[in-house]
Amino acid sequence: MALLVQKFGGTSVGSVERIEAVADRLCRSRNDGHDVVVVVSAMSGETNRLIALANDIMEEPTPREMDVLVSTGEQVTIALLSMALQKRGCEARSYTGSQVRILTDSAHTKARIQDIDERNMRGDLDKGRVVVVAGFQGVDEHGNITTLGRGGSDTTAVALAAALKADECQIYTDVDGVYTTDPRVVDAARRLDRITFEEMLEMASLGSKVLQIRAVEFAGKYNVPLRVLSSFKEGEGTLITFEDESTMEQPVVSGIAFNRDEAKLTISGVPDTPGIALRILKPVSDANIEVDMIVQNVGADNHTDFTFTVHRNDFRRTREILDKLASELGAREVAGDDRIAKVSIVGVGMRSHAGVATRMFEALSNEGINIRMISTSEIKISVVIDEKYLELAVRALHSAFELHTAESEAR
Amino acid sequence: MALLVQKFGGTSVGSVERIEAVADRLCRSRNDGHDVVVVVSAMSGETNRLIALANDIMEEPTPREMDVLVSTGEQVTIALLSMALQKRGCEARSYTGSQVRILTDSAHTKARIQDIDERNMRGDLDKGRVVVVAGFQGVDEHGNITTLGRGGSDTTAVALAAALKADECQIYTDVDGVYTTDPRVVDAARRLDRITFEEMLEMASLGSKVLQIRAVEFAGKYNVPLRVLSSFKEGEGTLITFEDESTMEQPVVSGIAFNRDEAKLTISGVPDTPGIALRILKPVSDANIEVDMIVQNVGADNHTDFTFTVHRNDFRRTREILDKLASELGAREVAGDDRIAKVSIVGVGMRSHAGVATRMFEALSNEGINIRMISTSEIKISVVIDEKYLELAVRALHSAFELHTAESEAR
Structure with a gap:
């Protein structure tokens, strides 16, 4: 029995059907006896829809209000996913970044996580609940809503895994792992079972955009075992290891x-x-x-x-x-x-x-x-x-x- | 110079164009020297869209998660309206129910307001800012997001006016006041300049659904002068008075x-x-x-x-x-x-x-x-x-x- 932090991106929760599929997968993890914290992004397209609304008003919207606006995207997903889990008899509870208390600095639209209060989540895990957390967002010391910038949901997942000392942080995405190179260019490209943090950093910065660099750095800093897997098919994915x-x-x-x-x-x-x-x-x-x-x-x-x-x-x-x-x-x-x-x-x-x-x-x-x-x-x-x-x-x-x-x- | 709480419903903020029109009106109130707190609903259609998403998952979604979901509607509006105000050089700051701290009981989807902390709003008003508050929502003592039920934005506006001891609570709607009867039935129906709280309660419960009953009761209880006006045309509206x-x-x-x-x-x-x-x-x-x-x-x-x-x-x-x-x-x-x-x-x-x-x-x-x-x-x-x-x-x-x-x- 392990404590897992699982992260699902926008494509993986892009429709009610996909949210239901994620709920199925989470229930399996629960039934296997694992404690699960799940981090989700906004449904694909939603963040862009919100940004377009803002841009209809201003070319460069105020960062503070931009964060208030776009953070609603993940809030919708956590509510829907929690419902889908509850429908399956799997107890669940949603958390916004502010409700967890993911404390960040006040750099709106590109805030950095400073501290995570894991007590509320721990209480729900102890009650056998799946904890469903909105990725990408936090709150500053004055109670302002902040966001970590695009792709910040990966960072949220790794940071939660570090705070909770999770056994593994699993990033579900639309590829089933890290490949030796882009399979669209080389047919023989092969999924790597493992890759080191340093290699992953170099691969990410060079354009193999499987994971956000920041999340990888964070995982390395806090020794969080990180695994990239596919939301859409079964498999072991790629484990990112300490060199x-x-x-x-x-x-x-x-x-x-x-x-x-x-x-x-x-x-x-x-x-x-x-x-x-x-x-x-x-x-x-x-x-x-x-x-x-x-x-x-x-x-x-x-x-x-x-x-x-x-x-x-x-x-x-x-x-x-x-x-x-x-x-x-x-x-x-x-x-x-x-x-x-x-x-x-x-x-x-x-x-x-x-x-x-x-x-x-x-x-x-x-x-x-x-x-x-x-x-x-x-x-x-x-x-x-x-x-x-x-x-x-x-x-x-x-x-x-x-x-x-x-x-x-x-x- | 007065302190006004102005409330705009879903139709009044139903598109970016309408939000801009509301911003124009608010700037005029500021330029007239008034302090303004504005309460807004979700853009029309948005709450129904969110409820439909939930119903795709469950027939009777969990009330707690329903509140997490639908409260995003107003959160989008406060961000967009704040941007529209800032674009006009009118300083503004958005607040969710939780950020104001509109404390409610834990009766999800039909919570009752217990207390309002007016200090943050007061601080912004003192700095000359328009305070933009999400209607319809609050937070319980455990930090859970709650909603007041449909039409709760009127109640939010009256409650804020009471807490801030505002000079007037102005409810902007799609009619320009309270009429002697429904103008669709009687051509000669006339807008009333004033009506008593008690009459308004009887009129509302009898089907003249201009204002939510709860909001009117609340206003009566706390002696808040309430005015109904049109979002779409100028006019004095109808003042609801103490008998x-x-x-x-x-x-x-x-x-x-x-x-x-x-x-x-x-x-x-x-x-x-x-x-x-x-x-x-x-x-x-x-x-x-x-x-x-x-x-x-x-x-x-x-x-x-x-x-x-x-x-x-x-x-x-x-x-x-x-x-x-x-x-x-x-x-x-x-x-x-x-x-x-x-x-x-x-x-x-x-x-x-x-x-x-x-x-x-x-x-x-x-x-x-x-x-x-x-x-x-x-x-x-x-x-x-x-x-x-x-x-x-x-x-x-x-x-x-x-x-x-x-x-x-x-x-």
């Missing part, structure tokens, strides 16, 4: 992540003086443009080339900033390319294995794919290539690192 | 109320013994059927006839109960008629004027209308007549008591 447990038997590379949403800019022939990176990047960051990869080459004649990537939507704005900057800095040229893609191999195993980069570059070279940028971290190697080669690159790497077989421990 | 102020200049009759929803039942030839009324009415009330008018005639041979009215929907059930009872009591006959209507004249003035009943009966007799039942109270005389004469009766009485002229003080 130390499993390093020994870790494959070199766990997955291939990729991202088509980036664009690359180069400002070349700038003076190679201390502080030049700051002078280039500060106006970009001042314009609220997020920079992803950064590469600076050692240049000749005390001059250097500076290349970085931004979200494709920010390409034109960034280019305008650089064009202005180029004359100030006496740069030779500003060049840009928004037809690029980023491909990354991720794996904690590569720490203890030499030659991973070589193997990666070899695989790409064999396919005649030119590498335009390289960036590495301890557990990840990312390359930027022409967008048209993306699928080819992902398939070549998936095969090179033998990700189609569960036994690919080698190298 | 004592104005008895002197009160017309004899203030209005004609009527009701088509009743049915009449007679059990005749029952023994005229003490407790007979109880023996007849108890099984009816045990079946949760509400009885309106009751008339018992003195009979011959220690037997009597007993007649009462119920809602037309309860006619068949009541008849079944009486049929069963008739044999137990040895009654002669059970008769019923569901093609009746009730017409009442209402006015505190009739207390100090003799002959009002005579005048009423004369007016009906002149039109050849037969009176089937009569019941009187201090400020009201009700008669039951055949339904087909209803419009004729109302017009005759409206004219007989000269209600078309504002100066009809006279007999």
Whole structure:
């Protein structure tokens, strides 16, 4: 008998029928003898409907009132799910974020959880009830309703699991686990039984949007075992583990992540003086443009080339900033390319294995794919290539690192 | 400069456009120098949409979860209205029932207000903000969300006005005041500038459903001046006053109320013994059927006839109960008629004027209308007549008591 926190997203509770299916699943968990706390999102479409109402009134609605508005979405779901459980003879009780008391700071629309009072929930669990909690929302010290921002329901689930010292936090979603790469690109993509927190972080930030980064970080910080499962089919999903447990038997590379949403800019022939990176990047960051990869080459004649990537939507704005900057800095040229893609191999195993980069570059070279940028971290190697080669690159790497077989421990 | 509590119902906030119109009106009140607390209902249709979702799951949803569900309706409105006010440069802050702290008992779906904490609202008023409160909802001592039942927003408004000692509680609705009778029946029906609380109670319970009875009782109990106005056109509306102020200049009759929803039942030839009324009415009330008018005639041979009215929907059930009872009591006959209507004249003035009943009966007799039942109270005389004469009766009485002229003080 375990204490489980189970989270169901908007698609999983998108209609009365789906809510009933979630109730069936929860009743099974209860009947198996588990204590269950369930966290739900708003029914799919509902949050967008509410935001559209607000935008009919104001382009930038007041954050405090926005939170009052959109938090109703999850409140509807907790009531309906509790009813569906009660109909099945499964005692249940709903909680808004405020009723649990999920205390947050006052940063409306992007609040951070500060404390969770688990006593009310514990009382209901002791009475054999399923505790149904509205995800994504909390309350600040003044009693104002706050929200954690999009995807915040994952964070709510992990935070509740941490507060209740749950045995597992199970995130039900529309995929049945974390894959070695996107199955739409590589047929042989395989569901991973387990993946480390660090790998998951790299995979998430690289575009494998199964879980919110914040939730993963939170789970890592509080040692909450996290599992990703499908709402729609049975299966064990993927368990996200603490690295130390499993390093020994870790494959070199766990997955291939990729991202088509980036664009690359180069400002070349700038003076190679201390502080030049700051002078280039500060106006970009001042314009609220997020920079992803950064590469600076050692240049000749005390001059250097500076290349970085931004979200494709920010390409034109960034280019305008650089064009202005180029004359100030006496740069030779500003060049840009928004037809690029980023491909990354991720794996904690590569720490203890030499030659991973070589193997990666070899695989790409064999396919005649030119590498335009390289960036590495301890557990990840990312390359930027022409967008048209993306699928080819992902398939070549998936095969090179033998990700189609569960036994690919080698190298 | 006054402190006003203004309440807008579901139709008045039924779309973003209407919410904007309400915001315009509130800004005018602020610009006139008034402090304003506004109470709003759910956008029209929203409560029914939520109830339908619940009914898709359960025929009789748990009351606690029903309250969690439907209370989201008003929460959406307070957020949108606050945004619309802020867009107009009018500072505003929304409050759910729980955030105000409108403390109620725990009778979910029909809770009663026990206490209101006015401190938070007062703080915002002092800062020049419009305080936007969700009607119809509160919170019990355990932090559970409660609702006051349909129409509870009027009660919320009056209760807030009482707690804040507001100068006036203004109920905006889709009619522009209280009329001498239904203008759809009598062209000459006239808006009353003022009406007493007692008259309003009689008018409301008799079917002039401008205000919820509970709200009127509440206003009377706490001496809250209440005004009914139109959301859609300008005007002074009708002020509901304390009787004592104005008895002197009160017309004899203030209005004609009527009701088509009743049915009449007679059990005749029952023994005229003490407790007979109880023996007849108890099984009816045990079946949760509400009885309106009751008339018992003195009979011959220690037997009597007993007649009462119920809602037309309860006619068949009541008849079944009486049929069963008739044999137990040895009654002669059970008769019923569901093609009746009730017409009442209402006015505190009739207390100090003799002959009002005579005048009423004369007016009906002149039109050849037969009176089937009569019941009187201090400020009201009700008669039951055949339904087909209803419009004729109302017009005759409206004219007989000269209600078309504002100066009809006279007999």
